[in-house]
Every structure is written in structure tokens, then in C-alpha cells.
Amino acid sequence: MAAHILVLPGDYIGPEIMTEAVRVLEVVNRRFNLELTWEEGLLGGAALDVHGVPLPTQTMERARAADAILLGAVGGPKWDAVERHLRPERGLLGLRSELGLFGNLRPAILYPQLAEASSLKPEVVAGLDILIVRELTGGIYFGEPRGIRVLENGEREGFNTYVYNESEIRRIGHLAFSLARQRDHRVCSVDKSNVLEVTVLWREVMEEVARDYPDVTLSHMYVDNAAMQLVRAPKQFDVMVTGNMFGDILSDAAAMLTGSIGMLPSASLDRNGRGMYEPCHGSAPDIAGEGKANPLATILSVAMMLRYTLANPEAAAAIEQAVSTVLDQGLRTPDIQRAGVEAVSTSAMGDAVVAAL
Amino acid sequence: MAAHILVLPGDYIGPEIMTEAVRVLEVVNRRFNLELTWEEGLLGGAALDVHGVPLPTQTMERARAADAILLGAVGGPKWDAVERHLRPERGLLGLRSELGLFGNLRPAILYPQLAEASSLKPEVVAGLDILIVRELTGGIYFGEPRGIRVLENGEREGFNTYVYNESEIRRIGHLAFSLARQRDHRVCSVDKSNVLEVTVLWREVMEEVARDYPDVTLSHMYVDNAAMQLVRAPKQFDVMVTGNMFGDILSDAAAMLTGSIGMLPSASLDRNGRGMYEPCHGSAPDIAGEGKANPLATILSVAMMLRYTLANPEAAAAIEQAVSTVLDQGLRTPDIQRAGVEAVSTSAMGDAVVAAL
Ligand SMILES: CC(C)[C@H](C(=O)O)[C@@H](O)C(=O)O
Numbered sequence A, B: 001m002a003a004h005i006l007v008l009p010g011d012y013i014g015p016e017i018m019t020e021a022v023r024v025l026e027v028v029n030r031r032f033n034l035e036l037t038w039e040e041g042l043l044g045g046a047a048l049d050v051h052g053v054p055l056p057t058q059t060m061e062r063a064r065a066a067d068a069i070l071l072g073a074v075g076g077p078k079w080d081a082v083e084r085h086l087r088p089e090r091g092l093l094g095l096r097s098e099l100g101l102f103g104n105l106r107p108a109i110l111y112p113q114l115a116e117a118s119s120l121k122p123e124v125v126a127g128l129d130i131l132i133v134r135e136l137t138g139g140i141y142f143g144e145p146r147g148i149r150v151l152e153n154g155e156r157e158g159f160n161t162y163v164y165n166e167s168e169i170r171r172i173g174h175l176a177f178s179l180a181r182q183r184d185h186r187v188c189s190v191d192k193s194n195v196l197e198v199t200v201l202w203r204e205v206m207e208e209v210a211r212d213y214p215d216v217t218l219s220h221m222y223v224d225n226a227a228m229q230l231v232r233a234p235k236q237f238d239v240m241v242t243g244n245m246f247g248d249i250l251s252d253a254a255a256m257l258t259g260s261i262g263m264l265p266s267a268s269l270d271r272n273g274r275g276m277y278e279p280c281h282g283s284a285p286d287i288a289g290e291g292k293a294n295p296l297a298t299i300l301s302v303a304m305m306l307r308y309t310l311a312n313p314e315a316a317a318a319i320e321q322a323v324s325t326v327l328d329q330g331l332r333t334p335d336i337q338r339a340g341v342e343a344v345s346t347s348a349m350g351d352a353v354v355a356a357l
């Protein structure tokens, strides 16, 4: 099926990794006759520099018109002094919210070839394969009222609102349960219902959603315990579902368990399966422009896009297979380098994936 | 100096571990002529069963009158069906709040004798010594408004408020900075200031507090990155300071890095240094009554109490030395057991510490 993709390279290493991802996209497009077209747009700091806002109208319009979005990474020290509502991150948050990309899929997978990169003992992480499903358009990220006000005594007070209604919880619940059906049929819902009322409702609605999936087992865990269990015995999890803030924290911890966050893609889906695809890692200002960035997470984001939005599992599998091949060949960017083996550059890694395809 | 202590054994393994801690207290009291007195009280489920509330007036009054409080652990499945405002945890939260115990100190220390208990590689955690300073009486734990309401469309919505004013932030900041002076002079403040306004204020006030401590270095980290860095390279941290919710999550993750959460004490201090001392672990319903619980975290909480509230570092050091000795002797409760070595019981571990004293 023909489809149109908006490519948003973003900031710092964003353009470098995106160049390689687009090369891979070109190859699979031809090889599988996908009839995909794409165009580039500006988001984050890159947009701010040109248009004075992190999410320009043109980008927003093209994003709405596109079938899928491929994003590099946004943000960095160049825009540290910029006013809060103009920060590069605001562009990303705006896109998520405006497009209704409520379902954030963050797999934490340990590549057997990279087992030694983990800071955890091999037996604790070998074979790790968790899927964190994070709610992405609600919770405390978007809750109102919010701000900083001056109290009567002259002191300032900062405040944010953590809020979820039933439909928001139900929607992300259904996504998590249907994804669990394609995996090990287990969902662990993470909350803090012993303290926070909003997560008491979360837990109740998850129980309700679970009734529609008798073949999936639901368990609940407090967020503090979940953080501990991820460190202690991460393989106990299959799908974890949680709110925006807890999902931000836990998915980063889970990604780091694998030791190779430069390898992990993510998907952010709307209710029709349209989505934005991006690496889990950030814009890595410290290595930008040096050809050191690992393009594999972005390349694997292309695979995720093919699987979830473009319904082409073969093309997705071909990319994943190619990535596995280059790892088998021993190619390593600096982030996943092992002692005594020379690291390859961003573009050399891209070359190798293209060749393996 | 004479002082009076309120002992709150709490629920499940609480009474078992407290018995051993009180034996240790008796020994140091005599040996160092401390003139300490103590009495027992009810908190949590234990209080609920007798008085119908998790924090009875008697307990509250005695807690106010005491110089320090020693707590076992509260909560467990027995009270799962109890109404929310009567849950055992409410007793704990009430005590923290009523006594103004805003400063929660959670050390994450790797005992060299237990290095292999960690799920992390030895080189990543060897020598680990982090102090997490968590704000304990504010933030989203206590913020108003909060609750579950019915919207106009008939749907329910849950909401909580994450709020901090300048003095609350300043107070915990000063505590963290003064503690850093007794350590490696580095404070890392954890926030999510790229998204949450309340933590924009947090970051500003931390900068302001830092000016009073030119000998201490302040850095800032987003909470998602902090969770990653704790997994990747925890030894980069000295003191971490953060709010109630983030502190709950990060301190549990940090504790688990050591692989022996059964070893870690904590202190919750008010503005005068009066405090409540308790193990980092919970009430462990699964092993209650079996003599399997590790009493060392509670015994080390006695040491923390002697150091922070009772200003007796020698007595504190004597207890810590005794714990080190029993570990050297190879004594292990099941939670820190190693393959091929028989585990000892809760009381045998207590006996050994008493003997080592
Ligand atoms: C950049 C930031 C706003 C964002 C978030 O917190 O959601 C990032 O950490 C992420 O997880 O995608």
C-alpha cells in the first residue's frame, strides 16, 4: 500500500542517524515495492532556529497528513536559555498531544550479541524481552492547572496536576492487553495506588479491561517496587503498562538494563494505528557531528513503523535480520564497543545494514 | 544524654525484626551508659486491629513526646480490603506528616562481604556508597486537591496535585548540602524541569541554596536519566536530592543495586534532628513468622538513630562494626544467602550481633 512519511531529523545527532535510516528506508522501499514516499520537516531546536517555534504550523500540517512520522531526536544545550514554552521538547510534546499518540511502545530487548554491554550480570538479563506500554498524551505531563504562582506570604509555589479519566486509562489498557496477546499473555500494571487516588482509578479500570482478555493475566505492582524488580529480576515481566510519568522513568531504566540504549526503537500510536517512530535515546549533543552515533535504534524504528503502521511484517523482519547480521559481523559503534575491537562510524554502520539487506 | 524512644514494631515481620533490634539497643544502652528508655506502641495494621485506625491518638501523642522513633514495617494483604483512608500506610504517612519528618535519608551502600548478592556486575557496584535525600512531607504525596470525581459525561476522573513551595524545597536542599559536606561534597538534584513546572521551581531553589555551600558541587539530572544512570554507573553519585515521589522510586532502585535491601536502614528527620528510623524494606508478608527475616536493616536503623538524633557516633559505630563482624563470620539470613552456605534465623542473626558487641 502506498503511504507518505514525514521525516523529522531533529537536533544534534538527529540528522546523522536519520540519514542512515532513510537509506535503509530507500532500500526496503525498492526491494518490497512499498510505494512509500517521504519528505523532511523541522521539529525542535532545528525548527526554532528557522521559524522561532519548536513545532511550526507547516510541520504540524504535514504531520497530520502523513501516514507515519520518523523522528530522530530533539533538544540540547544550544536552546537551554530559550523560554520554557519554546523549548525543543515542547515541539515533541505538542506533536504527541495534537496527533493523539497516546500509546507509547518501548521494547527493552537484549541483543545476545551485546549481552556483555549490560551493567547487569549476564544471567540476570540474558534473553530479556520486555515491552513497556506508556500512556503518552495524558497524566501529569499535560494535566491542568499547572504553573508557578506567588503565595500570599510572597513565596512562590510550583504545581502540576496528575489526572486521568476512565477512557484514557481504558484505551491504553486495551492496547497493552492486545499487545500481550501477541507475546506471553501477561500484563503488569504499575501504579502507586497506596498513595495516589488517580492511580486507584487506574488500577480499577485495568481490572475492568482485563475482563475482556481472559487469556491474559493481569498483575499490579507499585512503582517503587517495579523499579526494584527491574533491577533485581527484569525477566519476570512481559508487558508493563503505566502512566506517562512512571513510564518515562521505568522505560529508561529498562532500556538501560540492556546496556545498549543506542539499539532501542519506540513507537507512539494513535487510535487508528498511525504513529510516530523514534529511537529511545536522545540527541547526544556530546558526540554530535563526530560520526560516532549509533544509527541502529533509528533503523529499527523504521522496522517498527513497517510492522505497526504500514502492516508490512516482512519488510520489518528483513531490517531486523539485517541489524542482527551486522552485529554478528562484529560491527560496533562506540556506544556498544567492546575492548580491543575497533569501532565503526555512523555511516559505516548504515552501509553495513544496507549491504546486509 | 537521657532520651526516650517510641518503638513501633508494626506488621508481619515487623515484630520479629524489632525484637532483635531492641536486644541490640539494650546492649549498647548498658555498654555506653546511654540512659535510654523506651516503650512500645501500635501503628499500621497492628493498630487497626486493636483501635480501628492505623494511627491511634495514643501513638501520635507518644510519638510527639518521644525523642526518636524506631519503626519495623507496616502494611500487608490482611488489610487489603480496608477503606483507603484506614490503610496501614496511612498511619505511616500521617506520622511523617504530623511530626514534620521532611528529610528522608536513604543510604545505598554495598557491603563488600555481600558484593555477589547484587544483580549488577561487581565492577559496577563495588564500593557503592550513595545517599539519597528524599523530601518526605510534601509533593504529590500530600498535595491538594486530590480524589476521584465524576465528570459531566458520567465518567470518573482521578486527580492528584504535585506541589512544592520555596521553603519546602529550601529546607530539604539545606539538609542535602550539609550532608554532602560530611561526604564527597557533591549533590545531584533530580527533577523533570523540561516538563513539570513544580520542578522548574525546585531547580531554581536548589541553585539558590547551593550559593551557601561554595565547597559543594551541585548538578542537575532529569529523573528518567537518573533512573538510567543508577543502572549504568551508580558510583558517579554522592548525594542525590529529590522530591517525595521521585525519591520513593529512585531510592528503591538504588537500594536494590546493592542486592541486599534487607541490610539498608533509613532515617526521617524533622527540623530539629528528631527522627524516625526504619529499615528500607517492607513488611514481607510472605516470610512473616518463619524466622527468615533479616534483622540487620533494623539493627542498623538503631545505629542511625544513635548517630543522627542521639548524637552518639561511638555507639553507632560499635553497632555497625558488630554487623560487619557477623558478615565476616559468614552469617547470612536467607535473603543474602549464598549457594552452599546454610542460612541462619532472624534470632540467630540477632544473637550474633549481640555477641559481637
Ligand atoms: C524529552 C522529554 C520531554 C521526553 C519525555 O519525558 O517524554 C523524553 O524523556 C522521552 O521519554 O521521550
Ligand SMILES: CC(C)[C@H](C(=O)O)[C@@H](O)C(=O)O
Pocket (backbone or CB within 6 Å): A194, A195, A224, B075, B089, B092, B093, B248
Ligand atoms: C508504604 C508507602 C506509603 C511508602 C512510600 O511510598 O513512601 C514506602 O514505599 C516508602 O518508601 O517508605
